[in-house]
Amino acid sequence: MSVPEALTALEKILGDRLSRSKSDLDLHGRNETYFPYAPPDAVAYPLTTREVAQMAQICSAHGCPLTGWGAGTSLEGHALAIRGGISVDFSRMNRVLEVNPQDMDCVVQPGLTREELNRELRATGLFFPVDPGANASLGGMASTRASGTTAVRYGTMRDNVLGLEVVLADGRVIRTGTRARKSAAGYDLTGLFVGAEGTLGLITELTLKLRGQPEAVSAAVCAFDEIGPAVETVIETIQMGIPMARIEFVDAATAAAVNAYAGASFPELPHLMVEFHGSEAGVAEQAETFGAIVADHGGKGFDWSSRPEERSALWTIRHNAYYACLASRKGATAMVTDLCVPISRLAEAVEETRADIAAATIPGPILGHVGDGNFHAILLVEPDNAAELEEAKRLSHRMVERALRMGGTATGEHGIGMGKLDYMQDEHGDAWDVMGQIKRALDPGGVMNPGKMVRGA
CATH class of the missing domain: 3.30.465.10 (Uridine Diphospho-n-acetylenolpyruvylglucosamine Reductase; domain 3)
Incomplete structure (x- = not known):
C-alpha cells in the first residue's frame, strides 16, 4: 500500500479539494457513538462522477483505501477510515x-x-x-x-x-x-x-x-402505565390493517430525558406517538379506530392535532430523542442497538430488554419505530470507561441473541459497520461467505471501505 503516492496523484486532479488540514481530518475521524477516533490520511471533496472514477483508479493502483462520507450521522462507524486512506466527502455533490x-x-x-x-x-x-x-x-x-x-x-x-x-x-x-x-x-x-x-x-x-403530499395529516401522543400495553396497542393496530404513517414508542426514561432536554411536559411513562396520512375523512376514521384501541389497552392522555406547527414540534422532539438521552447523562457517549423482530414477538423482546437494562449498572432508554418491529436501546456509558463499555456490549449481545432467536435481525436500519460485524455469521451462516465472494469479485484489492461488512475485508 502506498498512500503517499496516491495522495500525490490525487492532488493533480483535485488541487485544494484534497485536504490534509487538521480540522478536516478531525471532523472525518469522529462519529456519533462510542467508536474511537480514526482520522483518514486526507479528505477529498469531489464535484463530479468523473473525479470519483479517477480517484478509484488511482487508489486501486496504489492500494489506498477509499471510505465514503455523507453527513457523518451513521451510528455503527460506517464512515470511519479505520485503515487510513481517503475519506470521500460528497457534500459538494449535492444537487x-x-x-x-x-x-x-x-x-x-x-x-x-x-x-x-x-x-x-x-x-x-x-x-x-x-x-x-x-x-x-x-x-x-x-x-x-x-x-x-x-x-x-x-x-x-x-x-x-x-x-x-x-x-x-x-x-x-x-x-x-x-x-x-x-x-x-x-x-x-x-x-x-x-x-x-x-x-x-x-x-x-x-x-x-x-x-x-397527503391531503390531511394528523398526529397524536398517548401514555401508558406499562411498556407491555403500549406495544400490544401497536401490534393490534397493525393486525387490524390501520394504515399508519408513523407509530413510535418511547419508554419512561426517554420521556424524562426529552422533558429535560426540550422543555416538554410528557408524563414520565411509556408513550406512543402516531401519525396518519390521507383524506380528511380517512384520517378522522383512522384516528377514531386507533383511539378505541388505545382505550382498550389502558392508554391515557390521548391528544390529537392536525395543526402543522404542533405536529412539527412533536416530531422534532422525537427526532431529538437520541440527543436528549445523551444529555441525560452528562458527558456520556452511547452504544445504540437497533434490533428488529417479527411483530408478534415485539412485546416480548421489549419487555425482556427492559428487564436486562433494569438489572444493569448503566442506563439504557428504549425507543423505536415499533410499527415495523424495530426498537433501540441507547446504552449510555462514560467515555474511556472500559468496564461500562464492556457491560454495554454484554447487554447488546444479549439483545442481538434474543432478536435472532425470535427470527429477527441484529440491525433493522443502522447497518453493520464495525459494531455488528461479529453477528454476521450467526445471522447469515454460509451466506456471509457469499457476500465476501461478491466483495472480492468487485473489489479484489479491498480498497472500498475496508474493515466493514464482510469477513477479513
Missing part, C-alpha cells in the same frame, strides 16, 4: 438533477440531504418519505439501507430507490435499475448496492421514488 412530477421520481446527487430534497419538492406536491430522524445524506441513507419513522407506511430505502450510478473500485461507472417501477431484466444490482455500506463501490447518483 437535484431532475424532478419528474408525472412519474413521481427524481434524480439526485449523493451529498444532498433528505431535508434539502423535500424543500426543493415543496412546490411540486410531492415529497420523499424516508425519515431516519437525522438530516442524513441520501447517498449515505442508500448505503446503509436506512429507514426510520415512516417506514411502516412508505418502506425503507430499499423500497424507494429505483436506480443508482456507482463507481466501482477499478474506476468503472455503472448504472443499476431504470426509472420504470418494475423490471425482470437480470440481477437486482440496485438492491445489491443499497445497504452495501460503500464496500462495493461509491454511489454518485440516485433515482428515487417520490410520493404525493
Whole structure:
C-alpha cells in the first residue's frame, strides 16, 4: 500500500479539494457513538462522477483505501477510515438533477440531504418519505439501507430507490435499475448496492421514488402505565390493517430525558406517538379506530392535532430523542442497538430488554419505530470507561441473541459497520461467505471501505 503516492496523484486532479488540514481530518475521524477516533490520511471533496472514477483508479493502483462520507450521522462507524486512506466527502455533490412530477421520481446527487430534497419538492406536491430522524445524506441513507419513522407506511430505502450510478473500485461507472417501477431484466444490482455500506463501490447518483403530499395529516401522543400495553396497542393496530404513517414508542426514561432536554411536559411513562396520512375523512376514521384501541389497552392522555406547527414540534422532539438521552447523562457517549423482530414477538423482546437494562449498572432508554418491529436501546456509558463499555456490549449481545432467536435481525436500519460485524455469521451462516465472494469479485484489492461488512475485508 502506498498512500503517499496516491495522495500525490490525487492532488493533480483535485488541487485544494484534497485536504490534509487538521480540522478536516478531525471532523472525518469522529462519529456519533462510542467508536474511537480514526482520522483518514486526507479528505477529498469531489464535484463530479468523473473525479470519483479517477480517484478509484488511482487508489486501486496504489492500494489506498477509499471510505465514503455523507453527513457523518451513521451510528455503527460506517464512515470511519479505520485503515487510513481517503475519506470521500460528497457534500459538494449535492444537487437535484431532475424532478419528474408525472412519474413521481427524481434524480439526485449523493451529498444532498433528505431535508434539502423535500424543500426543493415543496412546490411540486410531492415529497420523499424516508425519515431516519437525522438530516442524513441520501447517498449515505442508500448505503446503509436506512429507514426510520415512516417506514411502516412508505418502506425503507430499499423500497424507494429505483436506480443508482456507482463507481466501482477499478474506476468503472455503472448504472443499476431504470426509472420504470418494475423490471425482470437480470440481477437486482440496485438492491445489491443499497445497504452495501460503500464496500462495493461509491454511489454518485440516485433515482428515487417520490410520493404525493397527503391531503390531511394528523398526529397524536398517548401514555401508558406499562411498556407491555403500549406495544400490544401497536401490534393490534397493525393486525387490524390501520394504515399508519408513523407509530413510535418511547419508554419512561426517554420521556424524562426529552422533558429535560426540550422543555416538554410528557408524563414520565411509556408513550406512543402516531401519525396518519390521507383524506380528511380517512384520517378522522383512522384516528377514531386507533383511539378505541388505545382505550382498550389502558392508554391515557390521548391528544390529537392536525395543526402543522404542533405536529412539527412533536416530531422534532422525537427526532431529538437520541440527543436528549445523551444529555441525560452528562458527558456520556452511547452504544445504540437497533434490533428488529417479527411483530408478534415485539412485546416480548421489549419487555425482556427492559428487564436486562433494569438489572444493569448503566442506563439504557428504549425507543423505536415499533410499527415495523424495530426498537433501540441507547446504552449510555462514560467515555474511556472500559468496564461500562464492556457491560454495554454484554447487554447488546444479549439483545442481538434474543432478536435472532425470535427470527429477527441484529440491525433493522443502522447497518453493520464495525459494531455488528461479529453477528454476521450467526445471522447469515454460509451466506456471509457469499457476500465476501461478491466483495472480492468487485473489489479484489479491498480498497472500498475496508474493515466493514464482510469477513477479513
